[in-house]
Amino acid sequence: MANFIPEDKIEEIKNAADIVEVVSEYVLLKKAGRNYSGLCPFHSEKTPSFTVSSEKQIFHCFGCNTGGNVFSFLMKQDGLSFPESARFLAGRYGVDLPVGEMSAKMRQQVSEREQLIKINHQAMDFFHGNLLSGRHGEKALAYLERRGISRTVVDTFKLGFAPRAWDGLFNSLGRKHVPVGMIEKAGLLVARKDNSGFYDRFRDRIIFPILNMSMQTVGFGGRVMDDSLPKYLNSPETPVYNKRRLLYGLHAAKKKCRKEGTIYVVEGYFDQISLYQRGIENAAATLGTALSSEHIHLMKGFVKRAVLIFDSDEAGIKASERSVGMFVREGIEARVVMLPKGHDPDSYVSEFGAEAFYKMAENALEVMSFLMKTAEKKHGLSVNGKLGILADLRRALASIEDMSARQLYIKELSELLGIDERTVLEKVRETKATLEKENQISARRNERLQLAAGSERSRKAKSLNKGVENRLERQVVAMMLQYPEILPEVDASCVLDHFLDSTLQFIGKLVLSHPPGTKEGVSNLMSMVDDTEKRNILASLSIKEEMWNIRDCRKIISKLIGHSPKRQEIFLKEQIRAAERDNNQDLALKLLDELQKSTVLNRKQMREVLREH
Numbered sequence: 001m002a003n004f005i006p007e008d009k010i011e012e013i014k015n016a017a018d019i020v021e022v023v024s025e026y027v028l029l030k031k032a033g034r035n036y037s038g039l040c041p042f043h044s045e046k047t048p049s050f051t052v053s054s055e056k057q058i059f060h061c062f063g064c065n066t067g068g069n070v071f072s073f074l075m076k077q078d079g080l081s082f083p084e085s086a087r088f089l090a091g092r093y094g095v096d097l098p099v100g101e102m103s104a105k106m107r108q109q110v111s112e113r114e115q116l117i118k119i120n121h122q123a124m125d126f127f128h129g130n131l132l133s134g135r136h137g138e139k140a141l142a143y144l145e146r147r148g149i150s151r152t153v154v155d156t157f158k159l160g161f162a163p164r165a166w167d168g169l170f171n172s173l174g175r176k177h178v179p180v181g182m183i184e185k186a187g188l189l190v191a192r193k194d195n196s197g198f199y200d201r202f203r204d205r206i207i208f209p210i211l212n213m214s215m216q217t218v219g220f221g222g223r224v225m226d227d228s229l230p231k232y233l234n235s236p237e238t239p240v241y242n243k244r245r246l247l248y249g250l251h252a253a254k255k256k257c258r259k260e261g262t263i264y265v266v267e268g269y270f271d272q273i274s275l276y277q278r279g280i281e282n283a284a285a286t287l288g289t290a291l292s293s294e295h296i297h298l299m300k301g302f303v304k305r306a307v308l309i310f311d312s313d314e315a316g317i318k319a320s321e322r323s324v325g326m327f328v329r330e331g332i333e334a335r336v337v338m339l340p341k342g343h344d345p346d347s348y349v350s351e352f353g354a355e356a357f358y359k360m361a362e363n364a365l366e367v368m369s370f371l372m373k374t375a376e377k378k379h380g381l382s383v384n385g386k387l388g389i390l391a392d393l394r395r396a397l398a399s400i401e402d403m404s405a406r407q408l409y410i411k412e413l414s415e416l417l418g419i420d421e422r423t424v425l426e427k428v429r430e431t432k433a434t435l436e437k438e439n440q441i442s443a444r445r446n447e448r449l450q451l452a453a454g455s456e457r458s459r460k461a462k463s464l465n466k467g468v469e470n471r472l473e474r475q476v477v478a479m480m481l482q483y484p485e486i487l488p489e490v491d492a493s494c495v496l497d498h499f500l501d502s503t504l505q506f507i508g509k510l511v512l513s514h515p516p517g518t519k520e521g522v523s524n525l526m527s528m529v530d531d532t533e534k535r536n537i538l539a540s541l542s543i544k545e546e547m548w549n550i551r552d553c554r555k556i557i558s559k560l561i562g563h564s565p566k567r568q569e570i571f572l573k574e575q576i577r578a579a580e581r582d583n584n585q586d587l588a589l590k591l592l593d594e595l596q597k598s599t600v601l602n603r604k605q606m607r608e609v610l611r612e613h
């Protein structure tokens with residue numbers, strides 16, 4: 001694993017960090033037996049299958065099969081590199097890391113991500129400094145004051161100002177010898193059309209640094225102070241900035257969100273800041289994009305309820321239609337607040353205060369009821385109106401996967417329209433079928449793209465993992481992980497040599513050479529594998545608590561060895577089928593040849609094998 005943090009420091013971090021504590025920052029965990037469980041942050045679910053073991057210092061999700069240790073959790077959750085996750089934990093748990101100039105070799109090892117984040121951080125300091133003491137900062141500071149933003153909030157959110165010059169940031173970073181290519185990659189520079197160089201992307205704007213949950217500066221939003229356009233400008237997508245996975249201000253809102261169980265979702269930076277300043281700290285803003293399922297995954301770790309706040313009917317309806325299915329899927333209650341005409345959250349709370357805001361949020365309609373009400377207002381309840389309502393709502397209804405929830409809404413709607421429930425259901429079914437077809441087409445397209453990109457090997461490994469035939473192999477590795485007493489016998493029996501699944505074999509050999517005897521042994525093993533799939537398997541096989549005894553273990557070993565020829569045959573057949581599916585005739589013939597040699601099949605059986613596909 002590429003890192004320049006000394007091994008003993010990694011060890012120190014691992015000993016100091018507590019996975020339950022770290023995961024708790026993102027997932028609401030409850031004690032369940034010896035482990036903790038919660039809703040998985042990596043896939044959609046309503047019943048917890050995400051498990052964390054404090055004893056083994058690992059996590060595993062029984063739903064999506066993701067697993068790992070405290071480092072891999074952060075890597076996956078926040079998209080960090082290994083050294084980044086280590087440094088983050090070192091900071092949090094007070095482990096001193098050696099500082100000082102990096103050698104050339106070390107510099108090479110620093111990931112691109114880290115460089116980008118460092119550049120963003122420098123840019124944030126530049127903008128912030130410009131606001132507080134720059135030549136033209138006064139104007140910006142006065143503007144913020146006029147909007148009622150306090151100095152404390154300016155400091156908390158590190159608000160900044162981008163000077164009017166075309167090369168303010170460019171020169172400042174240039175003096176620090178930051179490579180131009182990297183500044184451009186961070187989205188802070190734009191190439192001139194005639195290829196004659198670069199200019200600052202953000203000019204003469206108030207700057208809002210965008211932080212992720214690990215408190216890293218990953219991008220920026222910029223707002224003009226007059227009527228010029230565009231009013232808002234955001235960082236482009238970069239390796240560290242993905243607006244579908246970020247909510248502005250969530251890092252600061254997290255604590256209150258958890259306390260209240262509610263998050264207010266607004267659309268603008270000023271809205272979020274204005275609410276925050278008035279004590280409504282549990283608010284976050286989308287970054288010029290629709291609410292995505294990733295956003296909802298993100299908030300699900302902190303809240304049970306989301307209140308979406310909109311300043312125009314149109315935006316509110318669109319967002320509600322799109323998100324209702326996602327909220328139901330995650331089991332988060334969602335409500336919609338439509339502000340009085342002419343108001344945005346900022347102006348509303350400035351004029352009426354926090355109490356009025358809370359009251360309005362409390363009385364807000366639940367998403368689906370909101371959609372029904374607006375459709376009713378729009379179409380009326382004439383015959384044509386009713387048809388209009390049905391047409392408006394069927395897409396939102398069809399997007400709800402949970403059958404009982406969908407049924408309840410259908411009932412409500414049929415009552416409103418005075419139409420038979422079955423008629424509504426029929427309409428929804430039709431729409432659902434259309435939606436599914438659309439999804440299938442896009443899924444197939446994705447699959448094709450992935451196939452083209454991914455290696456054939458990994459796909460084969462995957463299909464094998466699903467097969468029943470590696471059940472015995474999984475059992476052997478599980479017992480090696482959970483019942484180390486068996487390791488000498490595993491070694492002596494050479495059972496690993498009979499493995500067909502190369503991934504499981506690799507893991508088995510790793511366990512054999514590094515017996516996970518100590519408390520955090522499995523977590524240590526995970527640090528040794530550089531491959532997500534292997535880490536997932538390691539976690540899934542070690543987190544289950546099975547009762548092993550030496551007799552059963554011996555039975556499994558001898559069963560696996562005894563079944564070896566038969567399993568070899570099934571394995572080859574599976575591979576032949578895969579090769580034929582891929583139209584790889586050469587490989588198929590080669591494997592058939594192997595099959596013939598390794599088994600006692602006669603010609604008739606051979607023909608059957610061939611006919612099976």
Ligand SMILES: [Zn+2]
Nearest residue numbers: 040043061064
């Ligand atoms: Zn999961």
